[in-house]
Amino acid sequence: MMDIVTWLTEPFQHVFMVKALLVSSVVGGVCALLSCFMTLKGWALMGDAVSHAVLPGVVIAYALGLPFALGAFVFGVGSVAIIGLIKQSTRVKEDTAIGLVFTGFFALGLVLVSKVRSSVDLSHILFGNVLGIPPQDLQQTIVIAVLVLLVLLVFRRDLILFCFDPTHAQSIGISTGFLHYLLLSSLSLAAVAGLQTVGIILVVAMLVTPGATAYLLTDSFLTMGWLAVASGVFSSVVGTYVSYWSDASPAGCIVLVQTLLFVAAMVLAPKHGLLGRKTIRPFSR
């Protein structure tokens, strides 16, 4: 049995591991905070759509030598605008429109990756590349994460109001259009930051799971935010460690830890968990 100190410290001897731990925990924490809004607003599917739709943006940005965040932002927000347009101007329902648009964008991205000669490695985009993240991408990812974090912190009360009761927000003169696009922009940016860590396929987990876990554990938004961030950071760190020692996919490990935390919360949560509810049931009958 390996001694725990070695288990914890050895990865720090490698620069790539230090970077990986840094990026995955920062991104994990920020995405987790955002995931609270996503789960409460019911935007999980939207998160999935946006994270897939950013692919062509990322490829084009790489090909043109622009910051990938820019491309991701344009295509992320653009895809949602198109979803809204299809919903409004045709009889197609929203979930259909979402499914339609994000696969269309994703397909465009795939075609671009295979046709545009650039340094983009498709598997890195699809499955993340947290262990080999290039320095300029690292910088950009941290900047994006910090930006999203600031936006969420500064506007958290407005965003909670927007998720809970947009009608009231409007009736007291707060612009819901602004908040809608603010949350959407944060989603696009967080998606591209998460993409660097766990890849397009799994990024939606970072944008949904920690929020869902925390939602089961508390009835206070403040606590929910802290719990989500804690579970996001914890999953990123533990996942990265496990992947180092077991030589398994880091993205897979990170998301798996998140999922296990959710399952634990689902079973054990005091009030909203399966066991918690069972103990109350005999009394409420």
Next chain:
Amino acid sequence: MGTVRLCPGAQPPPRIVVHNLSVSYGSVLALSKVSLQLKQGIICGLVGMNGSGKSTLFKALMGFARPSTGTICINGQSVAQAQRHQMVAYVPQAESVDWDFPLSVADVVMMGRYGSMGLLRIPRSCDYEAVRHSLERVELWPLRHRQIGELSGGQRKRAFLARALAQGASILLLDEPFNGVDVRTERLMAHLFRAFRYEQRTLLISTHDMGHITGFCDQVVLINKTVLAYGETSEVFTQENLALTFGGSVLDRSPSPYDQTNG
């Protein structure tokens, strides 16, 4: 678009001026050529059948339904300006919120204060005061820490009324506040509404309960897509006008000609 009409200056009466308002949803005409004025310090009852456009009138007053013609002036300002200055509070007919949302009753009532807070919405002591005062007035202060979904139907209605109160608006637009509440809440609300009038606030309340109209409404508006009659309750609330509003059946004094369900 409707005629551009200059809003009168900011002198107190009348508080709400609706002129020639029409609203349609696609091809459905919900309101046609509605004109009315509400003065300060009165309670005005809004009466009409289900589907007669009561909720639509409230939505138009809040800028949620776009008028095809006409103008609305609140305290001499446009709807958007009045909202930004926290002059109007609105409690919709049915709250379409997620009742599992991780917010306490006090958190929700605090949301009434956001419009008058700074950009960061950090509550000041006056905001906490307003929340406490509002919760006390609707008798929910002891339940302030409850998660919002853990309230009964009547308590939920009171919580949202408290939020409107906390906003500190001088005009209250209440769409069927008595719908589905218990007797205790009904009494409490009726009592509160009289107190609001005493505080010189202006109230527009839609209701199906004729007892409320004669009980505490100074004015009444009878509508069915358009204003059929409006003015002082004693003058307007006649059998003839009710017959006009609900069809002939009121005349023969059948117990409840109007529908009590959600409209």
